[in-house]
Amino acid sequence: MARVFNFSPGPAVLPEAVLSRAKEELLDWHGRGISVMEMSHRGKEFTSIAQQAEADLRSLMAIPDNYKVLFMQGGASMHFSMAPLNLLGDKNSADYIHTGHWSKKAITEAKRFCNVSVAASTEGKGYTSIPEYSEWQLNKDAAYVHYTPNETIAGVEFHSIPDTAGVPLVADMSSTILSRPIDVSRYGVIYAGAQKNIGPAGLTVVIIRDDLLGVAKDTTPSMMNYQTYADSQSMYNTPPTFAWYMAGLVFQWIQGNGGLTAMAEINQRKSDKLYRFIDHSGGFYVNKVDKNCRSWMNIPFQLHDDALDKEFLQLATEAGLVQLKGHRSVGGMRASIYNAMPEPGIDALIDFMQQFKTKKG
Numbered sequence: 464m465a466r467v468f469n470f471s472p473g474p475a476v477l478p479e480a481v482l483s484r485a486k487e488e489l490l491d492w493h494g495r496g497i498s499v500m501e502m503s504h505r506g507k508e509f510t511s512i513a514q515q516a517e518a519d520l521r522s523l524m525a526i527p528d529n530y531k532v533l534f535m536q537g538g539a540s541m542h543f544s545m546a547p548l549n550l551l552g553d554k555n556s557a558d559y560i561h562t563g564h565w566s567k568k569a570i571t572e573a574k575r576f577c578n579v580s581v582a583a584s585t586e587g588k589g590y591t592s593i594p595e596y597s598e599w600q601l602n603k604d605a606a607y608v609h610y611t612p613n614e615t616i617a618g619v620e621f622h623s624i625p626d627t628a629g630v631p632l633v634a635d636m637s638s639t640i641l642s643r644p645i646d647v648s649r650y651g652v653i654y655a656g657a658q659k660n661i662g663p664a665g666l667t668v669v670i671i672r673d674d675l676l677g678v679a680k681d682t683t684p685s686m687m688n689y690q691t692y693a694d695s696q697s698m699y700n701t702p703p704t705f706a707w708y709m710a711g712l713v714f715q716w717i718q719g720n721g722g723l724t725a726m727a728e729i730n731q732r733k734s735d736k737l738y739r740f741i742d743h744s745g746g747f748y749v750n751k752v753d754k755n756c757r758s759w760m761n762i763p764f765q766l767h768d769d770a771l772d773k774e775f776l777q778l779a780t781e782a783g784l785v786q787l788k789g790h791r792s793v794g795g796m797r798a799s800i801y802n803a804m805p806e807p808g809i810d811a812l813i814d815f816m817q818q819f820k821t822k823k824g
């Protein structure tokens with residue numbers, strides 16, 4: 464059986480080396496005679512797995528000591544509610560930067576808890592750009608500023624960190640975390656669903672600055688309070704143990720491949736190659752995103768004639784290039800090329816696109 468190149472936006476491709484290691488350890492982890500899936504989350508075996516994963520993530524991302532790392536369930540979507548519940552304190556407004564599908568969902572949930580001020584939006588421009596920093600209407604009394612560094616559907620990515628003049632910056636980093644080094648100290652909270660660039664679905668990673676803990680509203684359920692997780696090493700209740708273990712293997716894989724600096728180099732090269740091919744296809748393929756904010760991770764593209772979409776997808780699948788269908792709101796195709804997408808996958812996609820164009824152009 465041959466593995467195909469999987470361009471799924473999420474749950475997404477995992478490094479083959481990680482899957483193989485998990486397979487080797489599946490029935491008998493380190494000679495204990497049981498699977499990680501069968502371990503008590505409070506036993507010393509799983510505790511060592513959990514602590515190692517946290518230590519490896521801290522080292523990969525150079526997370527400062529005044530930040531907690533939380534391993535949770537509920538997906539990134541749960542933080543659309545948890546951010547306002549936990550971070551408003553005695554304030555009643557928050558600023559949101561609206562750049563696509565995911566920021567819209569975050570805004571919808573936050574509106575249940577506070578006055579949401581949309582400080583900048585690209586909705587009118589069809590989410591093909593990021594708003595000029597100089598035009599952001601930030602409110603100095605906002606409890607926090609929320610943004611989406613990479614909009615997975617539109618393929619729009621911030622290539623610098625916005626300056627919020629001391630107001631805590633909250634980021635939904637689901638589809639770009641670990642794709643490059645970032646300065647964690649610029650953030651108040653980072654959250655990310657695991658199923659794009661960290662591991663299997665079921666785990667959500669949160670990185671939160673200590674001073675932002677402990678001000679949740681009294682009515683906040685324990686399971687929705689970041690403090691609960693911070694106080695219990697994320698073991699207030701049963702965590703997603705197997706997903707946590709898999710994430711740890713992915714962290715080690717990244718470390719073994721040169722860390723985030725190496726990931727960034729490879730990701731930039733992979734995405735540059737594909738954008739260059741699209742831009743030089745004479746309009747047969749088009750990516751509408753502004754060049755200064757094109758995503759390294761999710762590359763939507765349209766065919767010049769959408770009547771060809773079905774055949775493109777069918778032939779691509781036959782060629783071992785799967786899950787390329789674009790989101791219905793954008794149409795066309797989308798290639799999600801996270802860390803675990805090997806460079807030969809990009810080359811194979813470009814070869815296929817060239818052949819398809821030759822046949823149909």
Ligand SMILES: *Cc1c(COP(=O)(O)O)cnc(C)c1O
Pocket residue numbers: 473537538539540541565611613614615635636637638656657659
């Ligand atoms: C996938 C995704 C989500 C949703 O994640 P869940 O874990 O399914 O809740 C939220 N935000 C972004 C940017 C995403 O890419």
